[in-house]
Amino acid sequence: MTASTTTNDPLSVEEIRSDFPSLTVPMHGKPLVYLDSAATTLKPRPVLETIQEFYGHRYGTVRRAVYGLSEQATAAFERTRKTVTRFINAPTSRSIVFTKGTTESINLVASSWGKTHLRPGDEVLISAMEHHANIVPWQLACEATGAQLRILPMNSSGELLTEELDTLLNKRTRLVAVTGLSNALGTINPIQEICSRAHAQGSLVLIDAAQMAGHMAIDVQALDCDFLAFSGHKVFGPCGVGVLYGKPEILETMPPYQSGGDMIREVTFEKTTFADIPVRFEAGTPAIVEVIGLGSALEYIHSIGFEQIGAHEKDLLRYGTDLLEQIPKLRLIGTAAHKSSILAFILEDVHAHDIGTILDQAGIAIRAGHHCAQPTMKFFGVAATSRASLSIYNSREDLDALALAIDEVITLFRS
Amino acid sequence: MSFDLYQQVILDHNRKPRNCGALEGHTHTCHGHNPLCGDDYTVYLKVTNEQIEQVTFEGNGCAISKASASMMTQSLQGKNIDQAQALFEEFHQMVLGNLDAESTETQLGKLKIFQGVRAFPSRVKCASLSWHAMHTALTQKEDEVSTE
Numbered sequence: 001m002t003a004s005t006t007t008n009d010p011l012s013v014e015e016i017r018s019d020f021p022s023l024t025v026p027m028h029g030k031p032l033v034y035l036d037s038a039a040t041t042l043k044p045r046p047v048l049e050t051i052q053e054f055y056g057h058r059y060g061t062v063r064r065a066v067y068g069l070s071e072q073a074t075a076a077f078e079r080t081r082k083t084v085t086r087f088i089n090a091p092t093s094r095s096i097v098f099t100k101g102t103t104e105s106i107n108l109v110a111s112s113w114g115k116t117h118l119r120p121g122d123e124v125l126i127s128a129m130e131h132h133a134n135i136v137p138w139q140l141a142c143e144a145t146g147a148q149l150r151i152l153p154m155n156s157s158g159e160l161l162t163e164e165l166d167t168l169l170n171k172r173t174r175l176v177a178v179t180g181l182s183n184a185l186g187t188i189n190p191i192q193e194i195c196s197r198a199h200a201q202g203s204l205v206l207i208d209a210a211q212m213a214g215h216m217a218i219d220v221q222a223l224d225c226d227f228l229a230f231s232g233h234k235v236f237g238p239c240g241v242g243v244l245y246g247k248p249e250i251l252e253t254m255p256p257y258q259s260g261g262d263m264i265r266e267v268t269f270e271k272t273t274f275a276d277i278p279v280r281f282e283a284g285t286p287a288i289v290e291v292i293g294l295g296s297a298l299e300y301i302h303s304i305g306f307e308q309i310g311a312h313e314k315d316l317l318r319y320g321t322d323l324l325e326q327i328p329k330l331r332l333i334g335t336a337a338h339k340s341s342i343l344a345f346i347l348e349d350v351h352a353h354d355i356g357t358i359l360d361q362a363g364i365a366i367r368a369g370h371h372c373a374q375p376t377m378k379f380f381g382v383a384a385t386s387r388a389s390l391s392i393y394n395s396r397e398d399l400d401a402l403a404l405a406i407d408e409v410i411t412l413f414r415s
Numbered sequence: 416m417s418f419d420l421y422q423q424v425i426l427d428h429n430r431k432p433r434n435c436g437a438l439e440g441h442t443h444t445c446h447g448h449n450p451l452c453g454d455d456y457t458v459y460l461k462v463t464n465e466q467i468e469q470v471t472f473e474g475n476g477c478a479i480s481k482a483s484a485s486m487m488t489q490s491l492q493g494k495n496i497d498q499a500q501a502l503f504e505e506f507h508q509m510v511l512g513n514l515d516a517e518s519t520e521t522q523l524g525k526l527k528i529f530q531g532v533r534a535f536p537s538r539v540k541c542a543s544l545s546w547h548a549m550h551t552a553l554t555q556k557e558d559e560v561s562t563e
Contacts, residue, residue: 351477353452357535358421369452383453383475412421413429413478 011304011312013395019044019300020393030363033398038183038211038342038389039367040233043297047237050296054289062288063262063279077288080295081278084243087298088228089219094248097278098291101242102210103133105229106177108244108281109206110137112254113175113227120146123172125203127152127160127189128379129182132372134208138177147174154379158185158334165197173203180212184373184387185334186317186342188216195224204250210234214391215313215341217306220245232290237297241290244281251277258283309392313341316390316399323403329410333385344371344387347406350413352384358412359386362405419531420538421478428482433489438471447474447548447560449540454480458487458548465495470549477541483529484545490526496553498522503550509533510542 017023022042023032034042054076060069062077078093085093099105114137118124124138128151142149150168153161160178169176176198180191195205206227209218213230220228227250232241246254256263256274260283265273274280301309320343324330329348347355356368367387370377377383388402438444438459446457454476461469470488475481487506491499505521508514512533516523532542544560551560 351452353477353538353541354421354479357538374450377453383455413426415423415426 011308011392013312013393016304017393017395019046021045021048023393027363027365028361033362033364033401035364035366035388035390035394035398035402037214037391037394038234038371038387040239041214041236041391042393043238044236044300046300047293047296051238051289051293054292059289061285073288076292076295077286080291083295083298087218087302088243088245089221090245091221092248094277095220095245095251097244097246097251097281098286099229099242099244099281100240100287101231101233102208102229103231103242105227105242105244106133106206106208107137108257109227109229109246110141112257112281113250114138114141114147115144116253116255118142118145118147118174121172122147122174123150123170124148125150125152125168125173125176125178125198127178128154129158129160129185129187129373129376130177130179131183131208131210132374133210134177134179134206135375148172152176152178154187156380157336158182158187159336159338160187160189162190162193162197165194169197169201169203171201173198173201175204175206177206177208179208179210180218181209181215181340182334182373182376183211183342184344184371184376184385185336186339186344186389187334187336188212188338188340190338191225192223199224211341214301215306215309226250232294232297235294235297236300237294238287238290240287241294243294246277248277251281254281256283257281260284262286304392312392313390316394316396317341317343319396320388320390320399320402323399324406327403327406327410330406333380333382341390342387343389344385346382346385347410350409352386354413355386355406355409358409359402359405362401362408364402364405366402420535422528422531424486424525424528425478425482428485429478432472432481432485434469434471434485436471436473438469441469441471443552443555445548445552445560447544447551449476449480449544452477452541454541454544456480456484456545456548458484458545458552460491460549460552462496462553465497467491467494467496467499472545472548476544477538479529479532479538479541480544483542486526486528487545487549490524491549499553500550502526503546506546507543510539 020042060073062074081093084096198205204226207225209230214235228245233239263283333344352368441459442462443460456474459471470491472484509516510532516527547560
């Protein structure tokens with residue numbers, strides 16, 4: 001392994017790594033090199049401790065009971081709503097809906113907003129690099145309402161062709177749904193520009209921030225987006241919890257997504273009246289401890305700071321890009337000028353799944369496949385890519401190990 | 416690095432697949448596709464009086480799937496339909512880990528090299544895709560098979 005220096009690194013990787021117990025568990029007898037944070041991040045000790053402490057000593061239901069345990073749990077649950085509000089600089093905690101994850105957040109909007117606001121002939125615009133979670137709900141919403149799905153194209157570097165917005169955005173456009181940071185390519189999209197241009201045509205904007213949320217500061221008021229969705233498990237938090245931000249005046253126009261307990265005001269057998277936002281969209285007992293664990297994860301991110309995170313990941317991306325570009329027969333997929341945290345590539349003559357299996361034997365966890373973005377794969381003319389994705393706990397040594405292992409794959413397949 | 420799974424025989428068949436290409440005058444064919452990883456093969460068989468005269472395949476995918484398809488075509492030459500279906504069953508059970516090809520008497524021969532796949536559950540479908548296509552072609556249930 002090539003020796004690397006991290007002395008100029010503004011973020012103490014060693015210190016961060018010591019917060020993540022998963023990194024101490026060997027894989028196939030080798031130290032774990034975890035390069036799949038775009039799929040899901042490892043969990044830091046404060047999140048693990050919060051979950052254990054809460055389930056162990058402070059567990060109770062929320063919003064229902066009059067006893068102390070439940071009141072404390074409700075307070076901790078609602079404190080997390082305030083933490084999320086601060087995390088994305090939302091105007092009010094009424095605009096924060098807890099969901100199962102980004103997928104449910106988008107489905108909520110596509111189903112509740114879509115079925116009440118989309119009409120035949122309306123248009124929904126998505127981009128060519130969306131995750132299936134930001135494609136399929138809109139296809140179904142369009143099918144159900146007679147609206148049309150339009151696609152904002154990209155170039156061969158994986159950059160959106162925003163000049164096409166001149167024709168794609170028109171008075172029929174009701175919603176633009178676009179990712180802030182592509183999970184397959186690493187492209188950072190110009191969502192500020194997209195928001196202002198969409199609004200100028202009277203269209204709403206939904207930002208899929210699943211990838212973005214762990215890497216870049218989000219300010220929904222500065223962006224002026226109408227909806228924004230992200231998941232807990234990609235920001236060092238638990239699985240099974242996510243967030244939908246919606247402008248309160250828009251959420252108020254939307255009917256319930258699911259129905260049942262908790263989201264009602266009054267139920268009789270003749271008629272039900274529904275609770276105010278955001279509880280209207282939170283039917284059933286929520287993932288109480290996971291929500292509280294998400295709060296702990298966001299506080300953990302806050303304690304490091306996005307400036308530090310951004311600088312560290314920018315250094316890693318540059319270092320990793322330089323290393324991979326030196327490998328003959330390797331082609332990076334996704335080379336946008338404005339990019340973050342993702343190194344997706346193909347090797348001539350070696351399928352991504354073979355690379356993934358061989359790297360796994362060296363203790364290196366990367367993702368091989370279509371990354372739930374089959375239209376993106378089709379655009380680049382590949383069935384699958386290998387993807388190394390970076391996070392705060394990765395080091396230059398991780399990338400050295402990756403490059404070395406890829407060299408060995410090439411040697412093996414040439415032999 | 417050395418790996419049980421990526422032995423030279425497999426790498427060689429991946430690089431120089433045998434019996435690769437469409438087969439004119441085939442009597443049976445089936446397209447096998449795994450949408451999750453993009454492995455995509457078509458298997459062609461020419462069968463006369465229950466006897467397999469020729470087997471070919473075409474398509475693309477990972478080294479495991481391609482080597483498996485290539486070695487399957489070799490191992491089926493000269494077999495009859497019943498023998499081919501029996502071999503499918505042995506191969507399938509071996510890669511699933513239900514049959515120990517080292518300690519059991521089988522017709523697998525060189526195909527035992529794929530026994531290592533059982534340690535990689537996510538790759539079992541790669542090794543078995545062309546076999547499923549062949550099995551389906553001979554059973555003539557349909558002309559499309561998918562492993563996910």
